[in-house]
Amino acid sequence: MKNSVLNHPIISERYFFPRYEPFQNPYFVECNGTKLACYYQNNHPNAKTVIYFHGNGEVVADYLDFFPQLFDNEKYNLLLFEFRGYGMSSGKATLVNMLDDVECVINKLNIPQTKIILYGRSVGTLYAAHAAYIFPTADALILESGIADIEERIMIRLNSPAEINSSYEELKEEFTKHFDTKKKLSAFKGKSLVLHTENDQLVSVEHGKKLYEYLNQPKNIHLFERGDHNTIFTVNQNEYFQILFDFLKK
Numbered sequence: 001m002k003n004s005v006l007n008h009p010i011i012s013e014r015y016f017f018p019r020y021e022p023f024q025n026p027y028f029v030e031c032n033g034t035k036l037a038c039y040y041q042n043n044h045p046n047a048k049t050v051i052y053f054h055g056n057g058e059v060v061a062d063y064l065d066f067f068p069q070l071f072d073n074e075k076y077n078l079l080l081f082e083f084r085g086y087g088m089s090s091g092k093a094t095l096v097n098m099l100d101d102v103e104c105v106i107n108k109l110n111i112p113q114t115k116i117i118l119y120g121r122s123v124g125t126l127y128a129a130h131a132a133y134i135f136p137t138a139d140a141l142i143l144e145s146g147i148a149d150i151e152e153r154i155m156i157r158l159n160s161p162a163e164i165n166s167s168y169e170e171l172k173e174e175f176t177k178h179f180d181t182k183k184k185l186s187a188f189k190g191k192s193l194v195l196h197t198e199n200d201q202l203v204s205v206e207h208g209k210k211l212y213e214y215l216n217q218p219k220n221i222h223l224f225e226r227g228d229h230n231t232i233f234t235v236n237q238n239e240y241f242q243i244l245f246d247f248l249k250k
Contacts, residue, residue: 002096002097002099002100002178004095004096004174004177004178005164005165005166005170005171005174006094006095006096006154006171006174006175006178007094007095007096007097008164008166009092010158010163010164011094011095011154011157011158011164012092012093012094012095014157014158015056015095015153015154015157016056016083016085016093016123017056017057018059018083018085018086018087018093019057019059019086019087020087020088021059021060021061021062021087021088022061022087022088023039023060023061023064023087023088025039026038026039026060026082026087026088027039027040027079029104029105029108031084031100031101031104031105032097032100032101032104033091034084034089034090034091034101035089035090035091036081036082036083036084036089036090036101036104036105037060037082037087037088037089038060038079038080038081038082038105039060039063039064039068039078039079039080039082040077040078040079040080040109041068041071041072041077041078041079042077043072043077044072044075044076044077046115047075047076047077047115048076048077048115048116048117048139048248049076049077049078049079049109049111049115049116049117050071050076050077050078050079050117050119051079051081051105051106051109051116051117051118051119051128051131052067052078052079052080052081052119052120052121052124053081053118053119053120053121053123053124053125053127053128053131054080054081054121054122054124055121055122055123055124055145056122056123058121059082059086059087060080060081060082060086060087060088061087063080064080067080070241074245074248076117076248079105079109081102081105081124081127083098083101083127084097084098084101095150095154095178095179096174096178098127099127099130099178102127102130102131102134103131103134106131106134106135113135113136113137113138113139114137114138114139115139116135116138116139117138117139117140117141117142117248118131118132118135118138118140118141118142119141119142119144120142120143120144120146121144121145121146122144122145122146122147122202122203122229123147125143125144125145125146125147125211126147126150126179126181128141128142128143129141129143129146129181129184129185129211130184132184132185132187132188132190133183133184133185133187133188136187136188136189136190137189137190138188138190139190139191140190140191140192140193140247140248141185141188141190141191141192141193141215142192142193142194142195142244142247143192143193143194143195143208143211144194144195144196144232145195145196145197145200145202145203145208145229145232146194146196146203146207146208146211147181147203147207148181148206148207148208148210148211148214149181149207149210150175150179150181151171151172151175151179153203154171154175155171181211181214182214185211185214185215185216186214186215186216188215188216189216191218191219191220191247191250192215192216192218192219192220193219193220193221193222193243193244193247194208194211194212194215194219194220194221194222195208195221195222195224195232195240195243195244196208196209196221196222196223196224196232197223197224197225197226197227197228197229197232197236198223198224198225199225199226199227199228200228200229200232201228201229202228202229202230203229205223208221208223209221218250220247222243224236224239224240
C-alpha cells in the first residue's frame with residue numbers, strides 16, 4: 001500500500017464509480033490484503049491470454065455475456081481484471097494502490113510475458129499502460145478510449161489542491177511519479193493498437209492520438225467516425241472486433 005495524496009478519499013469518491021455485481025465462479029486473487037474477484041477462462045493450453053481492464057462504472061460481470069465466448073472462439077484465454085471495490089472485490093478503489101494490484105494478478109497467472117495480451121478501456125488504460133511498463137515484452141497492447149493525461153481528468157474534479165491538503169506542486173510530482181504515461185508506453189516493446197471515437201465527449205480523441213504518439217512501432221490507430229465513449233462497442237461492433245482480431249493475428 002502506497003502513501004500517496006492521489007489515494008485521498010475525495011479523489012476516489014469523485015473519480016471512481018464502483019458497484020457490487022456478483023457472478024458465478026470468480027477467480028479470486030489476494031493482493032496486498034485485498035481480495036480481487038476477477039474472471040479467468042483458460043481453455044487453450046499454450047495459447048495467448050488476453051488481460052482486460054474495464055472502464056469506470058463498469059464491472060467484470062458486464063462483460064460475461066459476450067467476452068468469454070468471443071475470445072474463446074478465437075482460441076485465446078481470457079482474464080477479466082477486477083478493480084478493488086468493484087464487483088465482488090473487497091477494498092476501496094484508489095488510484096495508486098490499484099497499480100500494485102496489476103502486477104500481483106498477472107504474476108498469479110504464471111505465464112510467459114510473450115503469451116500476454118494487455119487490453120484496457122477508458123480508466124482501464126491507465127492500468128493496462130502500467131502493465132505494459134512492468135511486462136514490456138508482452139505480445140500486444142490495446143488501448144481503447146484511453147486516457148493519456150490522468151492529471152487533467154482528476155483536476156477537473158477538484159476545487160483546489162487545498163481540498164485534499166495538498167498543493168499543485170505535490171500533485172504534479174505524484175502524477176509524474178505514478179502515472180507518467182509517456183514513460184510507461186515508450187518502454188513497451190510489443191505491438192500496439194489504439195482505438196478511439198472521433199466524437200468521444202468524455203475523453204477527447206486527442207488522448208488517443210497522444211497515446212499513439214507515445215508508443216513504439218509496430219503500432220496502429222483506428223479512429224471510429226461513429227459512436228462515443230460509451231457506445232464505441234455497440235455502434236461499431238463488427239468493425240471493432242474485426243480490427244482487433246486482425247491486429248492480434250498479425
